Amino acid sequence: MPKTALLVDDSFSIRQMLSFTLKDAGFDVIEGANGQEGLTAVQQAAKLDLIITDLNMPVMDGITFIREARKLPTSKYTPILMLTTETQAEKKQEGKAAGATGWIVKPFHPAKLLDVIAKLVP
């Protein structure tokens, strides 16, 4: 049974690129353009094996999204990776405190992302 990943990013091109990479690795992919859409997707999903989210997004940012997603049963224990251009240590700590599983600074090579995912979703 294929694994399901949720991508949350306000950049269409980034969502396309990540979707391409994850589908190529065997994932079913659902998408959200901001934290709010991400939360709706979590509520509607039967199960989620992985969530990848951007940090800075309109409507609802990544930190808030993670905090809210951790309250929902579908995503309570799902690995959540933050992909961001942000390098501030405080933001990283904020993400960790909200419930993020890991932090990847953009730009990254797809192979590196898949290596990380393989560790989180064996």
Add this chain to the structure above:
Amino acid sequence: MASLAQSSASMGARLMDADGSHNVNQVIQECRITMTQLLDRLEQSGQLYAKAIAQMELVDTRVQRVFETLKQLDQSSFASRLVALNAKIEAVHLGNLGSGFEVVADQISSQAHRSAELTASVAVILTDLTKTMQTATSELRQLADTDREAAAHSRAGAEAALENLQFASSQMQETVAETRRVSETLYTEISNAVVAMQFQDRVSQRIGHVIDSLEAMNQALTSFESAEDISLAERKQQITQSLASSYTMDSERRAHGPEMATVAVAEELAPEDTGDVELF
């Protein structure tokens, strides 16, 4: 597509041994050896057939000699019967004195007759034997000829098939090697394209932040026009703080002023340092 490219590359690698020789070539070589052994055995069988045929022909020649001997025996029996008949005639001429001699003549005639019957019987058996042997020899010769032709035909066919297989294998390996090279290039290019897209996204974000900053600056300047009691230094500080709150990249903070950077210049997002991963 990226995983397809990787799969093609690894499949190509699997077709090659570590020492560079090709598995398919080894299989072809083993097939050739096995085929040659089989054909050699077939040819050896053909040679055994030929020997058997020669032996049977020799037996046939000897049987013909036996026929000649039987013929001489038959002639001898006939002569004996003639002798017995003449003896019997002479015995009759002698009357009572020749009666004993007549009995002997009858016995000789009877034995000669019996000998002729036995000779005829042996001739019939030998004739049957000769026919059977000739049929067997003919069938064996036909079988040997068929096997020899089949072996020669099989050898030529198998050699041609193996040559074709080797040629096809060599072409396939060249294609696989080329596919692997292309796949590796494709995989690298896809990865580079993905990274390039992320750089494009960074640039887009920075442009967005510049626009936001300009708008914020415009609003601040407008609001300061009516607030004459604020000093120039305070105005500058307020604008700076307003702008700094919208930055997400350290390079943006540094562009605004070195004191705003959170990371040393040497550490900040050199291309080889991007993609940093931290699992909590």
